[in-house]
Amino acid sequence: MSLKSTLLVAVASAFAALPAFADGIMVQDAYARSATPTAKTGAAFMMIMNHSGSDDRLIDARADVAKRVELHTHKDNGEGVMQMLHVKEGFAIADGEMLSLERGGHHVMFMGLTEPFTQDKMVPVTLVFEKAGEVVVEIPVDLARKGGHGDHGHKHGDHDKMMKKSN
Numbered sequence: 001m002s003l004k005s006t007l008l009v010a011v012a013s014a015f016a017a018l019p020a021f022a023d024g025i026m027v028q029d030a031y032a033r034s035a036t037p038t039a040k041t042g043a044a045f046m047m048i049m050n051h052s053g054s055d056d057r058l059i060d061a062r063a064d065v066a067k068r069v070e071l072h073t074h075k076d077n078g079e080g081v082m083q084m085l086h087v088k089e090g091f092a093i094a095d096g097e098m099l100s101l102e103r104g105g106h107h108v109m110f111m112g113l114t115e116p117f118t119q120d121k122m123v124p125v126t127l128v129f130e131k132a133g134e135v136v137v138e139i140p141v142d143l144a145r146k147g148g149h150g151d152h153g154h155k156h157g158d159h160d161k162m163m164k165k166s167n
């Protein structure tokens, strides 16, 4: 009896800690930022876990806060300069695997912000998966979050700094 209720509480709090959980897709530790509170571009970063039982793929992202939303990655142009690329085919997430969207790597890119990314603003973003379909996440703006990739421009000279982990 008492063991059973303890388990129920444990399960309930575990789910409360998850910002989004739909069709076996879990999104954790999501945050969004722009270079300055008035910047016209921004990006979102998060961990996406696939517990759906089948391989899936993040194929698109949508949000009302920007004119265009794209899945981006960074690629070294061969001269030590990182450039952002629009990845139209998206990012595969095998069953049981985690996809990390992080500074200097894959990210959700917002171009032409229609509202500024002010600190603690909640940004609703729809992630579109090939199989799981649409997963809506509320992503908090965190301008103070540390990461090596501060300006999020389309070219970067400061390669070493950018490749540091974002936590």
Ligand SMILES: [Cu+2]
Binding pocket: 043, 072, 073, 084, 107, 108, 109
């Ligand atoms: Cu980008």
